Amino acid sequence: MYNFNMKKFPRFAKKALQFFTLVSSLFFKNDLLTYAAAGSYGFLCSLVPIIMLIAGILIRFFKTTPDSLLAMLNQTPITKAFDLQNVLVSILSVKKAGVFEIIITVFVLLMARRFFNYLTRGFRQIFRDAVPKRPVLAGIITFSSEVLLVLGVALLVFVLNVFQTFINVTGLVSYAPWFLKESGELFLNTLPVVTMFIVIMLFYHFVPGSKPKFSYCAVFAAFCTFSFWLFDIFFHLFLNMGRYNIVYGVLSNLIVLLLEVYVFFILLLFFAECIFVKQFYDILNFEQLYLLPPETSKTPASAFTRFVFKEPESVLDSVVMNLKKGQNIFECDTKSDCIYYVVSGRVSYFENNHIEYYSAGSFFGEIDCLTKRKRQSSAVAETDAKLFCISYDTFKELLDFSSESNKKMVETMNAFYSRANNS
Numbered sequence: 565m566y567n568f569n570m571k572k573f574p575r576f577a578k579k580a581l582q583f584f585t586l587v588s589s590l591f592f593k594n595d596l597l598t599y600a601a602a603g604s605y606g607f608l609c610s611l612v613p614i615i616m617l618i619a620g621i622l623i624r625f626f627k628t629t630p631d632s633l634l635a636m637l638n639q640t641p642i643t644k645a646f647d648l649q650n651v652l653v654s655i656l657s658v659k660k661a662g663v664f665e666i667i668i669t670v671f672v673l674l675m676a677r678r679f680f681n682y683l684t685r686g687f688r689q690i691f692r693d694a695v696p697k698r699p700v701l702a703g704i705i706t707f708s709s710e711v712l713l714v715l716g717v718a719l720l721v722f723v724l725n726v727f728q729t730f731i732n733v734t735g736l737v738s739y740a741p742w743f744l745k746e747s748g749e750l751f752l753n754t755l756p757v758v759t760m761f762i763v764i765m766l767f768y769h770f771v772p773g774s775k776p777k778f779s780y781c782a783v784f785a786a787f788c789t790f791s792f793w794l795f796d797i798f799f800h801l802f803l804n805m806g807r808y809n810i811v812y813g814v815l816s817n818l819i820v821l822l823l824e825v826y827v828f829f830i831l832l833l834f835f836a837e838c839i840f841v842k843q844f845y846d847i848l849n850f851e852q853l854y855l856l857p858p859e860t861s862k863t864p865a866s867a868f869t870r871f872v873f874k875e876p877e878s879v880l881d882s883v884v885m886n887l888k889k890g891q892n893i894f895e896c897d898t899k900s901d902c903i904y905y906v907v908s909g910r911v912s913y914f915e916n917n918h919i920e921y922y923s924a925g926s927f928f929g930e931i932d933c934l935t936k937r938k939r940q941s942s943a944v945a946e947t948d949a950k951l952f953c954i955s956y957d958t959f960k961e962l963l964d965f966s967s968e969s970n971k972k973m974v975e976t977m978n979a980f981y982s983r984a985n986n987s
Contacts, residue, residue: 599686600829606682693773761789784835874925882952893943900932909949915941
């Protein structure tokens with residue numbers, strides 16, 4: 565019923581389909597929608613504490629006036645969801661730091677960390693990073709990065725505020741040519757987008773333990789930023805806040821902000837998954853190949869997976885074998901230095917008076933190869949066939965990379981020894 569042929573697809577289309585199938589399947593397998601929801605909730609929980617930290621730094625250390633700070637914040641949608649006027653008043657009311665103020669500051673820092681913790685957990689799930697062996701050191705590094713990020717944002721806001729004040733005081737705008745006015749306005753409008761792109765790119769590169777290439781991080785950070793920018797435009801184009809204000813009242817702005825943040829985190833994690841697939845594309849394809857559903861599985865999902873992955877052009881460092889009908893693949897007591905994958909045709913496999921038939925999409929010879937013993941079996945091409953001979957090192961790399969492949973290998977070995985004991 566589900567008889568597809570991947571050979572009819574152009575090579576580029578085939579690779580693109582495999583890439584997006586891998587990304588989509590891993591996105592849902594890793595439950596990244598839940599991490600995105602947790603991240604958006606953590607962001608809202610830590611938003612006011614982070615703003616308090618940044619505002620406190622700007623007011624105490626950079627001597628920024630509350631009026632100018634509020635003027636800048638009023639240009640963002642955050643002020644519609646939170647009463648930042650009271651936040652600034654509470655900061656200004658503290659004249660000196662006592663024990664209670666220090667306790668509150670520590671609490672603010674801990675609340676601000678929730679946002680970063682949810683993100684790092686999601687990235688650890690995507691990039692299959694183990695728990696750090698030195699959690700105290702990892703915690704110090706993470707905390708230092710968060711402090712630097714907060715200081716960086718505070719410094720950026722301070723610089724923009726100084727620049728805007730300088731322009732207003734000197735009246736340079738009235739003397740500037742029209743093209744400088746337009747370019748300056750364009751710069752200020754695109755600055756948040758550029759800043760978002762840079763932060764996402766750095767996050768993509770430094771948070772995962774595998775340290776993806778900067779080129780991958782830059783490309784997918786650009787996709788993430790552009791996708792969210794498009795979403796934000798269309799979202800506000802069709803959004804009617806009057807309806808939500810009637811139903812939800814003062815909570816409507818908070819709900820809308822939560823939805824926007826949730827979409828942003830979905831995009832952030834989705835394109836992080838794209839980086840992971842791009843970084844480990846070959847071995848992920850090999851993993852899909854080894855875990856292909858059997859031909860007996862008749863579900864549409866299984867048929868689609870076999871259609872996409874069962875006819876690869878190559879597998880890492882594999883050697884291609886084109887066999888004629890009746891040609892021997894290997895014989896008993898010969899050296900076993902690879903496993904075999906059937907790309908096309910049919911193979912008969914003899915072992916301990918037992919015969920198995922393998923068709924396209926099947927592996928055989930794993931046990932002899934993995935145990936590094938001489939072949940205890942023989943194999944012959946039943947029809948004209950094409951095989952991939954995959955080395956021990958490549959197969960071992962797959963087992964180290966993929967826990968599911970490791971589990972399948974254990975099941976294969978258990979089934980083999982069970983047959984051997986019963987024969």
